[in-house]
Amino acid sequence: MHLIKKQQEIANANFTSRLFVEGMAGTGKTTAAIERIKSLIKEGAAADSILVMTPQATLALPYRTALRRSRVKTAADVQMETLGSLAFHTVDLFWPLLAQDLGFKDRPHFLTLEMVQYYMTRLVEPEIRRQDYFNSVHISRNRLYTQIVDNLNKAALIGFPHDEIGERLKSAWLGDVEQAYIYDDAQASANLFREMCREYNMLDFSLQVDLFVNHLWKLKPVRAYLTAKYRHLIVDNVEEDTPATHDLLREWLPLCESAAILYDKEAGFRRFLGADPKNALLLKAVCDVTIDLDRGRVMSPDVEAFQVAIAPHLGEKDGQARPKDGNPRGAIVYPQDTRYQPQMIDWAVNHIASLVHDQGVSPREIVVLSAFMPDALRFSLQSRLDERNVPNRTHRPSRALREEPAARALLTLAKLAHPDWGMKPSKFDVTYALTASIGELDLVRARLLTDTLYRDGRLLPFERISEAQMQSRVTFELGARYERLRSWLDTYITTTSLPLDAFFSKLFGEVLSQPNFGFHKQFDAANAAANLIDSARQFRQTVGKIEPDVPAAPEYISMVDAGVIANLYVRDWQADKQDAVLIAPAYTFLLYNQPIDYQFWLNIGSTGWGQRLYQPLTQPYVMSRQWTLGDKWTDALEVVANQEVLYRVIAGLIRRCRKGIYLGYSEYGEQGMEQRGPLLMAVQNMLRRLTREEQHV
Template identity: 45%
Template sequence: MNPPKLTQQQRTLLESPFSDKVYITGPASSGKTTAGVARMLQMAGNGIPARSILVLVPQRSLGIPYAKAIQDPEFPAGGQPTVLTLGGMAQRMIALFWPMIAKTNQFGHPNQSPQFLTLESAQYFMARVVQPYLQRGYFENITLDPNRLYSQILDNLNKSAVVGFPLGQIGDRLKNAWVGSKTQWLVYDQAQECALRFREYCLQNNLLDFSLQFELFTKQLWNTLLCREYLVKNYRHLIYDNIEEDVPVAHDLIADWLPRLDSALLIQDDGGGYRSFLGADPRSAQELAETLPEKMIFKGSLVAGTQVDQFRLEITRSLRERGPSDSNVHSWKDAFDVQSFRFYPEMLDWTVQQAGQLLQNGVRPDEICVLSPFLSDSLRFSLVERFTRAGIPAKTFRPSRSLKDEPVVRALLCLARLAYPAWHLQPGREDVCQAFAQLLEGADLVRANLIAQTLYQPGKPEGPFAPFSSLVAEMQTRITFALGEKYSQLRNWMVEFRANPVNELDIFLSRIFGEVLSQPGSKLYQNLEAASVTARLVESARKFRQSIMAENIPLQVPVGKEYLTLLENGLIAAQSIVGWKQQLENNAVLISPAFTFLMSNQPVRYQFWLDIGSHGWWSRLDQPLTQPFVLNRQWKPDDKWTEAFEFAVNQENLEHLVSGLLHRCRDGVFLEISGMNEQGNEERGELVRAVQSLRKLLVRSPGDEHV
């Protein structure tokens, strides 16, 4: 298979022997991953069994370029390389070698298969463990959504596993670093106790959350001769990409594996580590890379233009130090445009207008992205509505967004309530109105409300929906017969389903979407984003059902009802690779949080940075039950998390963020300042200060238009 056109740096890698163990480092967009893909194709096409090649990535989305190359019809016939995260490998090995470890870890049912938990099912079981403690007054001094509370306790468990310290040390580590009121110590002690009780519950019921999977594999299975020899025999060649985004225990394992490999290629982004809040450790990655005998440095950017690259250097300098610069302003002044607005909506209007002008100048929609530190529901809605009115295709991507916040999901859950009358969860008329407005082609809120008011009859034994023909002629005309026909199609399907129901909620969701809502006459027809969201919902519901049924856990209500209730209460959904792939493939303007855009690792021509005065660009999220920088291998036990530490970490993260974004920008960035933020308050964060410092430099440059 012929590789794409390659640079001299990439060709140098391909010219090296297959027996080499090479470490590649360089900035983002310097062609390292492309070189890794080309190396994989080269090995598979030159006699090395493809099944002996392991591609390891810290996050599934980062493996998409390799997966796409493997799925290409021109990929050499025979076996295929394996693309995995270390977590995925752990799950495979545990499933394969379960009998070896089942009786050595105090599992309650060693003769039964384990149940691997997803993020959703882990939250569910965590809730079962923590609820009695909440009733006893635990965590009463903090205000936190229950699902966020559960996820932060799970995060503590995960940090213990991926960093490599004992589970019982979580509370002590957090308390030792804390410098505030000692009332916070009680919160850390309570979080510690809940983590220990959850681990006991998992062992008792053969439940494996991510942390337990990771520990079983890295601490036990990897140290057994049978498992180690199985992996060493099957995988002789390793490509490990984005090592700076992976966790230190993963680096330890690979360091142990490297001497047994025939070849290895380790790839690291300079200035990476964007997943540090999940345990990523660039310093540990560097120590791993330095054990390899050969190092290659990729220089320059294959994406950023000269002006953008110079602007990147200048703004990161400005973030570190204010004051004069000896750079030539003409080498970077045309890479950015600063726009100031008094009110937030004015900024959004200008963003859409400017994006429209770029499209008129020949820029493709997928070459534009709109970024903010956080993508709230209101901001997402406001931007999508504006782009829709302008006739510009737009897509939003926020993996952390709860499924219940998706309008399509709310509409589907409304139909699920109607499909299962025995659950006694009949929705209100407002919910039904919103569902019809979301699903039926031609249904605006007025007509959807008319349908909900006249045809929705909750509690009726013959069904919740009356036939359209039962309306008087005047009402039929107001609703319109075209909309009435689409309503009747949905009603008839629901009537038939209620007559012959299936108990599994995920099957209901899959069927109604496939048979009705994805067909002509529905607003979801040919709506790829809605299809992606629905796929996530179906997958989430199915995995939850399988987790519950596998353990024969007694429930007072049907599994589907339990899941629906959890979801509506704010269950945090796991990330889906489907969403990442769709985000990369759709030809539409991307609206995304800045860090999410970085992890997609896809360049664009133009970026819009919204409200650069927001402190969200600089400050980290407050997490009262955990602290990712303290639960880190690089943290010294005697250090205290002071304001100086907080400032230094926030400053460093902002520099990395800005540099990473500009490495993935080809032609220019629009920096937008709003006098009032989304909440109507004035902000002046570090990013806008740095930009204003650059604008002062431009004052001394005659004829400049930025000032």
Template identity: 25%
Template sequence: MTAWWISGPTRSGKTAELSQRLLQLPDDAGQPFLVFAANGDNRIALANRLVNEIQGRVAYITTTPAGFIQDEVTLFWPLLVEQLGLQAQFPLKLRPENEQLLATQLWQPALADGTLQVEGWRDRETVRHTLDFLQLAALAGIPAEDIAPLLQAGMPPSLGSATLWSALGEALLTWRDWCLARGLLTYGLMTELYWRHLLPLPRYQAQLLERFSGVLADDLDEYPAIAHSLFSVFLAAERPCLFTYNPQGQVRLGLGADPEALAPLAERCERMELSQPATDGLGHTWADTLVAWVRDPLQLPELPDAIALIQTTSRGQLLRQLAEAIITAVHSRQVNPAEVAVIGPGLDPIARYSLAEILTSKGIAVESLNDQRPLISSPLIRALLTLLALIYPGLGRLIDRDAVAEMLVVLSQRPQSGDEAWFELIRIDPVRAELIADYCYVPDIENPHLLPVETFPRWDRLGYQATQAYTDLLQWIESQKQQRQQRFMANAATLLDRAIQQFLWRGNYLPADQLSALRELMETAQYFWRVEERLRLYGGLPQPGQSSKLSDVGRFIQLLQSGAVSANPYPVKPLVAGRQGVTLATVFQYRAQRLTHRWQFWLDAGSPRWLTGKDELLGAPIFLQDWSGRPLTAADIEAAHEERLERILRDLLSRATERIILCHSDLALNGQEQLGPLLSLVSAAQPLQDPIHLPE
């Protein structure tokens, strides 16, 4: 037997077994093994672990299902061109924001006349959900032509009629064909191309077996259904295969993962059951008992000392007491910041910001997982977009006087000489900026512009530094206008780079959040104009919408102003070994990262979102292999919620090695009373002592 199926609960040693077996696998083909992880962060953690344990004794390549599919479609694009009769052009991957923008423009006539109108959905939501249907179908191995019948059979009648779902299906086919004709690929399109057209080719399968000796996949419960077909190629060829599976995992169920579709692979493997979780986790002793208590709220739980409670009336008080408990524990050396995690079913920006501010003010570092905010929320980004509107014509509607004043403040800031402190010196303060904008900014639809500082009657009262900074900015704008007219700039991405170098960088240190925002801005701009160039070469939109009346620069500004592009304000390396701060994460983020901590604080322990919170795409259940073929009933939804809650509890308990503190406020953020499924645990838990004492 050259295939193994290793299953077990959280932290039962599955990945360690994978690593050891990799060392023992025969390498008859003389090629590297293909090692899969569920997502990018897990791949980095797995790669680091294998580097330390394998130490070059076995050749392997780590990847993820998404990364592998994208690489394979790009590498074997000529085969797809030949098979599908596509234009021989190099494919260009669309980022999600480009995908959303172009699909909206392509479907604009149908959105405007109501053909694609879903009651209660805005146009943006309609486009996003429709594109999600294409991705879910591709991951499930369902042809795009079958999406409309699936939606007609599975979506609730209250959302729309069969005519509507048929129109959505037709719109997706139009979108797919339009993209393929121009070599534009989304993840959903690449996935369909892979499972439907590339993977079945004997030529490709032969190449696959020539390049890789075998395949290993960690956390198979997080993989899409089409992974079954890929792994079957290796199993049929009797190549070494190893799969690990966690029944308590399934974090990505509803986001494209289909554990039930992959479970049959176990029948073709030698099975190994790791039944016990790590003995240092609370789940080893208490998982079954706590799950039983949550299922039956009428029982009277007797919680262990390792589970304590922080309870307040309002949520604001709760955040303050939670932060103070962490500060007390850290300063008394009971626990290190890296050993603490704050987890909630929905960690809103207020909670993240409040906790980060309180903890950092006391010298405790914070690492916030995937705390993405719209790029437009950064003053630096807004200032740069305003600058674009002052240099390129026809963009007067996209800026106003307040935006100009903000730009003057942001672009005039400088660090103190010889000091790394950023934004220490403001040469144009907000008051002066408002005065300049009032007197020197000329709003105009076609040509908004700034006048010389002397236009302000009392310009001498602005001071030398403000006057000089404004004059320098005015001269720089005029020089860029001239260079644009002389075609010395390829596109606005070049201008953005120049502005960053001129006003924001200058070789000085930038805070992590500002650097992240600027990096994301430049990546977005570069992708945007690559797509614009492709559309110019191979034809634009057949029926342009209103937004296309703007120039490409105007559409770029609108894209960012819509909030479709996000950046991480706390860009740190993936949270693996070496973490330094308190982790802030949603339940989904925490479980997806496979993290473990000595102490876990469960925020909003009384919230109903522990049960009803959904980390899934609309309509996801009807794309699963075990779907019943009928619309979901209330009983189906309730059963799925309860199964999900049990997995969450078992998983989190196994990832806490010393104690769990339930954090409950009687009133939620919206002022309503909290009556969630964990309320029986909240009622039974003993208050956290002050000072904090460890359980016996």
């Protein structure tokens, strides 16, 4: 591995110092830190005494992969944590030490986001309805609850009492009184949820962080345990982390043998999750050595020239010198006269296909980005790329498990197997479930079976089809399979009663995955079934401990039908292994933090670039340690903030690009509206200026 001198200072020296390493994305900070870890191990440090801390788990992937591939003995034992995982492990281990002070009788129940959504619905929603909270807010219940939880998380991560959320938001608000009521409602809901957590011994993320940083970390034995266990700290992307992490590090750094704190300049993309780059910079004062990496190692000269050329048009005042051998036009490709979005998509797909098939570019070296990635755009891209035989994969923040055909079939079969729940599935769902469950059964035959044999919530035996002609239309072979499934369900109804997850598992194993049935050798269906079973099991185990009287199975099914449960991200754990073009929202790619050869930016005329999401219950700039209480959030501040975000996002994307950027634009957007967003304006202004400069020359 060739390292420049400054990288060597990180990798091969300063083993008893605390380093603060700063530099733009792509200057080799992570590479140097990985080499530092290898050197520490070779110098005799126990690998498990080295802690790599990142704001989110995906940012530790380069470490995990590189250390495993290094073939350095024990290098794979280096520990990777986020503040959340560290808080969880520490609270789970040391909660008895808080039992007396905080009233824990038993091991607390750690809530996943899915379970938080459930308890919001179950415990807080009745009060929201009774009090008519949020009557002027028109967003889905799940998004509403997510923002209530987000406020609680921010209070814990920034470090202010959770009962000051509403006042803080109101004090900055300048508009109508209606919004102030919404903030009051958000506060009341947060208070109620927190009370319920206390009452039922439940710990959501915010409580775990609070217990960890404000209680356990203050206890001598806990601090001694952690500081003895982890003697060397590597903290990457500290600018994307929160004040809670920064406070922890400020006290931890003087106690460790060595540390390297890596800070990306001009980043802070996780601000909406509490990231605070300014606060992170304060850690420089607790470090012994500062190293500034200023030489980009990712961008080609042309790409770097593009980054420099566009910066002033995005409001960046500090003019950087353009590299002498770089030409901004050499880095970008853009279409001529594309009026409608489908034309832009075709343009992008043609270029991608050409890169892959004609120029031999590996699909994994291409990413397609948009400010947001709506389903329609994602689907259009995927189907067109499929047509051109270009492997592709998507990464969306969330995907509903209940929309998976295999999961839907299992849910319907569960209703059929539990008539006592009183949840008779619709004919449509039964037809769908039979098609998915019985091998080679098409929709027409499945519909025939349903119309003839589905009566009053139960499936009747195949022999009840009296007409021989109709039996032969279904075929006796398929009829026998139907009968095997039906009789299995019938036997279950009369003899067995299992928790839902166990029912799913037994049905999967004994029927659906057997030869001639719909899940046999169907790996995607098996993955969906496994995810559903995990979700149902986790629900049963948590609810069973917290409220043993609640009938977990029908409650789970109701919550799935209502879109509360099984509505979150399903981790596609093989996705990253594929050599495929990645389709993702821009933020997701930025937080993936891996450089790539070619980027396609779509809909650059959209106003979504640089605009923050609609979050009526919260406000990321006010819910920040950088916010001065008493100040007002004005339109002018909003404009400045959006401009800064746009610059940082665009600079961040370019710095993660090696060879070229394709700027996809159509005159009219998805909704048929003319597109004149700030990114498009910046690109056009830059091109005009370049033309003027070229004419001058």
